[in-house]
Amino acid sequence: MTAEETIYRRGYSDGRAAGSWVINGNTSDKTCAEIFRKVEEGEAADFLRIVLCGCQAGEAEEDDLWYVYSDAWYEGVYFQVGADCRKRLGLTEKSV
8 A cells, every 4th residue: 555545544534533523412403404415515614614734835745645634534524424414314325
């Protein structure tokens, strides 16, 4: 496995762990439905206001492993939040 693959897997796993904290027993069905809609429409970043910090603007190169990690982290967050919303709202892939 390459370093990029290892970093991607770690970022995705960490993102899913972070995403698992978004929907909980205090989240109303209305809010859950709104979050789910935003995730499905690709607008969740602004709505969830999730920021992954770690480097200053212009500090990292475009091909830096940081970008691999952060892209995978966001993918993991969105996957987990979407899955948790589907479960909470009783939705299946076919009903979406």
